[in-house]
Amino acid sequence: MTFTRSAAALGVAVALAGTAAGIAGCGSASPSSSASSAPAKLVVWRMGGSVPSQVTWMNGVVAQFHKQYPQYSKTKVVVDWIPWGNRTTDWTNALTSGKGGPDITELGNTDTPGVASQGALANITSSVHSWSDGSQIIPGNLANDTVNGKVYAVPWFGGVRGIWYNKNQFAAAGITSPPTTWAQLVSDAKALMKKFPGTYGLGAPSDYTNAIVSFIWGAGGQVAVKQNGKWVAELNSPQSEAGIKFYADLYLTDHVSPAKYIGETELGTVGATSGGSNEDFALGKLDMYIDGPWAESQLAAVSTKNESQWASFPIPSENGPNPAPAFAGGSDLGVWVNSKYKTADFDLIKVMDSPANATTFANSQGFFPEFTSALSGGAYSGSAIMSGFAKAAAYTQISPLNSKNWATADATDNIIPDMMKALMQGANFTATVNKANTEMQNVLNTGSES
Amino acid sequence: MAQSIRSDHAPRSVPRLSGPGSARERLRTFIRRHKLAPYLLLAPALIGIALVLLWPLAQVAIYSFQNYGLAQITGVLPTQWVGFANFSTTFTDPEFWLSLRNSVLFAVVAVPLNLLVGTIVGLLLNRLGKKMSIFVSTAALLAWATPPVSASVLFYWMFNPDGGIVDWALARMPHWLVGSTDWAGYNWATNGPVQAYTMIAILVIWQAFPFVAVTLLAGLKTIPAELTEAARVDGAGPWRVFRRITFPLLKPIYLVLLLLSVIWDFNIFTQSYIIISLGNQNEYNLSMYIYDKAFGFPPSYGLGGALALIFALILLVVTVGYVRASIRQGALT
Numbered sequence: 001m002t003f004t005r006s007a008a009a010l011g012v013a014v015a016l017a018g019t020a021a022g023i024a025g026c027g028s029a030s031p032s033s034s035a036s037s038a039p040a041k042l043v044v045w046r047m048g049g050s051v052p053s054q055v056t057w058m059n060g061v062v063a064q065f066h067k068q069y070p071q072y073s074k075t076k077v078v079v080d081w082i083p084w085g086n087r088t089t090d091w092t093n094a095l096t097s098g099k100g101g102p103d104i105t106e107l108g109n110t111d112t113p114g115v116a117s118q119g120a121l122a123n124i125t126s127s128v129h130s131w132s133d134g135s136q137i138i139p140g141n142l143a144n145d146t147v148n149g150k151v152y153a154v155p156w157f158g159g160v161r162g163i164w165y166n167k168n169q170f171a172a173a174g175i176t177s178p179p180t181t182w183a184q185l186v187s188d189a190k191a192l193m194k195k196f197p198g199t200y201g202l203g204a205p206s207d208y209t210n211a212i213v214s215f216i217w218g219a220g221g222q223v224a225v226k227q228n229g230k231w232v233a234e235l236n237s238p239q240s241e242a243g244i245k246f247y248a249d250l251y252l253t254d255h256v257s258p259a260k261y262i263g264e265t266e267l268g269t270v271g272a273t274s275g276g277s278n279e280d281f282a283l284g285k286l287d288m289y290i291d292g293p294w295a296e297s298q299l300a301a302v303s304t305k306n307e308s309q310w311a312s313f314p315i316p317s318e319n320g321p322n323p324a325p326a327f328a329g330g331s332d333l334g335v336w337v338n339s340k341y342k343t344a345d346f347d348l349i350k351v352m353d354s355p356a357n358a359t360t361f362a363n364s365q366g367f368f369p370e371f372t373s374a375l376s377g378g379a380y381s382g383s384a385i386m387s388g389f390a391k392a393a394a395y396t397q398i399s400p401l402n403s404k405n406w407a408t409a410d411a412t413d414n415i416i417p418d419m420m421k422a423l424m425q426g427a428n429f430t431a432t433v434n435k436a437n438t439e440m441q442n443v444l445n446t447g448s449e450s
Numbered sequence: 451m452a453q454s455i456r457s458d459h460a461p462r463s464v465p466r467l468s469g470p471g472s473a474r475e476r477l478r479t480f481i482r483r484h485k486l487a488p489y490l491l492l493a494p495a496l497i498g499i500a501l502v503l504l505w506p507l508a509q510v511a512i513y514s515f516q517n518y519g520l521a522q523i524t525g526v527l528p529t530q531w532v533g534f535a536n537f538s539t540t541f542t543d544p545e546f547w548l549s550l551r552n553s554v555l556f557a558v559v560a561v562p563l564n565l566l567v568g569t570i571v572g573l574l575l576n577r578l579g580k581k582m583s584i585f586v587s588t589a590a591l592l593a594w595a596t597p598p599v600s601a602s603v604l605f606y607w608m609f610n611p612d613g614g615i616v617d618w619a620l621a622r623m624p625h626w627l628v629g630s631t632d633w634a635g636y637n638w639a640t641n642g643p644v645q646a647y648t649m650i651a652i653l654v655i656w657q658a659f660p661f662v663a664v665t666l667l668a669g670l671k672t673i674p675a676e677l678t679e680a681a682r683v684d685g686a687g688p689w690r691v692f693r694r695i696t697f698p699l700l701k702p703i704y705l706v707l708l709l710l711s712v713i714w715d716f717n718i719f720t721q722s723y724i725i726i727s728l729g730n731q732n733e734y735n736l737s738m739y740i741y742d743k744a745f746g747f748p749p750s751y752g753l754g755g756a757l758a759l760i761f762a763l764i765l766l767v768v769t770v771g772y773v774r775a776s777i778r779q780g781a782l783t
Contacts, residue, residue: 088747096523118748119524207729259632260611263640263730268612270729275612337524412746414731422732425642 039341041076042348045090045102047331049273050081051297053364057357065351072344085271087111088411094338095120103339104349107153109330109398112145114407116152122335125151127346133355136371144402145332155370156353157362158330160392161211162312164281164289164299167384169196169309178313178388180320182218182246189256192287201256202288203277204247206424207265207417209410210327210401211290211315215243217397218317218324223416224400224444231400233441235419236433242318244433248423262424266291267298274298282306290315292329293366293389312388314395328396330367368393400444409443416440513755520748536756545731546757549739552643556735557715560651564711565704567655568662573692575663576670587667590660598657602724605653609638609725639725646733650721658714662707669703670696702776709772713765736761 046054062077080102082090087108094101095118107115115121128134128142128151141155163185165178170188173195179185189201213223221240224233234240251257261277266289268275281289282302289295293312300307314323333353335345351357359369366386380390400406409415419436423429481487514536521527540546571590575583593601609616611634620633638649673696681691697704719737726733728742740761744754 089745092520092745092747092749095520114748117526118520119526120520258635259641260635260637263637265729269639270727279612407747412742414729417729418731421640421730 038071039075039103039344041078042103042341042344043101044077044079044348045082045087045105046079047082047084047087047106047108049083050079051365054361055079057361057364061348061352061357064357065348068351069344069347072347075344077348083273084108085273088407091115091120094336098338101338102336103341103345105334105336106156107332107334109141109144109155109158109328109332110401110406110410112153112332112334113147113402113404116145116147116334117404120334120337121152122337122339122342122345123150123152124154124335124342124346125149128154131346131350133350133353133371136355138370138372140398141328141330141370144398145334147404153332153334154349154353156331156333156358157365157367158328158370158393159292159294159367160326160328160389160396161214161290161292162314162326162388162392163202164291164295164310164312165287166284166306167309167311168306169287172196180316180323182316182318184320185316186250186254186256189250189254189288193256196284196287199284200258200280200286201254202250203261203266203280203286203290204250204257205261205264205266205277206420207263207270207414208290208420209416210329211266212244212247212416212420213327213397213401214315214324215247216240217243218315219243219246220318224403224440226400231403231441231444233437233444235416235437235440236430241429241433244420244423245429246318248420248429251424252426263421266295274302278302293385296366296385311384312386314388314392323392323395325395325397326392327401328393328398330370403444405444405446408446409440413439413443415443510755510758513751514759515756516752517750518752518755519750532752536753537760539753540756540760545734546739548732549734549736552647552734553716553736556647556651556718557712559647560654560715561708561711563651564655564658564715565662565707568659568707569666571659571663572666572670573696575667587660587664590663593656594658594660596657598720599724601653601657602721605649605721606639606725609649611635611637639727640730640733643733646722646726646730650718650725653721653725654715654718658711662711665703665707666700669700673699705772705776709769712768716765716768 044058058077058079065077066073066075088111091101091105112121134142134154137155138158141158142151145151145153145155163178169192170176170178173188173191175188175191179188185202193199193201216223216235216239219239219242221237221243222234223240224231224235226232235244251259251262264270264276265272266276267273267278277286277289278291278295278298279302280286282299284303284306296310299310315326317324333349335342335349339345352361353370355369355371358371361367362369366389368380368390380386401410410417415436419432422432481490515531515533516522517527517530517532517535522529571586575587578586596604608614611617616638617633617636620628620636623633638645640646677695677699678691681695686694717737718735719741722733722735722738723741726738728738728746731742734742736757740754740757743757744751
């Protein structure tokens, strides 16, 4: 039976090769040469999916860019749309191959410190300091893009999560004003479920760190605090535990969130770009849904039946009356380390992120601009959807979600999502939270954190 | 088999292009004297394997003792030798042991089931008439030929809590039969390793049993009908015939199928990556764990290299055990 031996050998060879070859195959990037003047084209990586209004906006920006900087009048600006779930893979591939990278990339504001410390972004400190509009940027948000005193990106737009609801449903269930405490939030959710049988009151997906932190903060807790240059995790403080328990209990004891959201993000399966609680809210199967104003386009893509009734309120804190601090999300613009045209790159960023253009863009997409001047005044109080989010935007926090190792803690090690999933599946509360706390502290302190 | 393949005589007299003392002739003599011809013929393949397999393997081994990652590629941080740090990190990570457990348990359950289903279908094919046999084997081979990505997406939708046909059907069955779980929104993929791997096991076996069945069918065709007939005449039932005659004769084939199934089922990545998706860490198998550690952000090729070596060693143990068993019973001759 020679067949036996050769087949076996083949099987082994294939198996071993598959295992090994998957890991190897990373070349090294060549150092870039900068300072050419007029590039033939600039590549901009935008996150998410192409939306017509954003294309129109970008066309306007490019026209201004050509006009303001005649030396680039022949430069083509190409926008590549990167799905959020692919961004780190695409950045990594561009860095390891040294090819196919952008000239300018959009980054989630929590990405910036980690991506910068991996050497993906050019140091633009002097350009930012000599940029006249730069002084108007909300100082805390620019600090987020600064690593070891060097600036690696500029804030472009910001956003906060709140709770979406349906005004008609609230009225029908006899809810006169949005809840401002956790007790009210749960009783309202139950009232809605009673009034609308077959629906769920408030969606609580377990893989939703950016919303869960609001509940931790809303009870006065912290994920981690910095003491003497070291991160100390505080997930198991009584306040943090109250927030974690409240979120888990939305499913466990209050039964206002369905089982199927366990292990899901707000958009369904991890990595999916639509589905889950987002889809259910748009279809009217979920009464209250936690997300930012940017979700409107996704919701409307599912169904516009209830669109006119959609409104928002801030995530309540444990005992009110002020909202829970919301995670200050948003996007930055950075110059890619391997770009050959770093001067032209920053010139384009200056047009994209001019106060006027950034404000137009933010308003059209349900975000807030990053300029103090644009946020003051009552620009957002008139809109049903935006007013709730504008209230939430007054109470924000970002640390430790902007620490260098946060990507590892959240995206690779899934510490908070794993913890929440285990709790919702009935794991021992104290042991699970303590385990997550230890892991959080270890990961945040990995390497030299400065 | 008849041993009559002896017609490959090379022509004895090759027309000589150069004299007996030429360099060409001396080279030829050298090759003949040292019996180098087989090695020369093997050389192109060996060079190919060395380039695409051995060199990456060596690279992986080198990385596994370094802190090699993205920051080392971009040059922000220096590449350093870290000794066995990557290995000790791995062995002290509870997630590693959890993933290993998931992989081992999956293989322990899926491999025997796969062989069982394959055997039953193989025996069936052997007894069916020609037309029916062609029909059944075509249907089975279509499942086998479906690309794993398509099949995984298909199963993902079938078991989806938002209107998947499995949840839909279970929700319409009486409670005394399927239990009182809220099946309509039952999330198979994220509810826990048991649920997720139940789904993946069905998928993997559905795609793998045709190979087992067809391979066994080829073996079954070589068993002389007199043997089974004689056993039947002596009063043996179908189970006894299988246990005493069919199985012993097909044992070498079963060993190959066992080894291949273990390797395949231990290795599954496509199915689990699509169905479970990164993020549900308590459901990771070893391949997903390696992928997450090696290519998650920020990527760590050092840690990934160490993991790949550990993974390869585990499979090597399986293989060595198999080869020993085969030699002992004289299959490898």
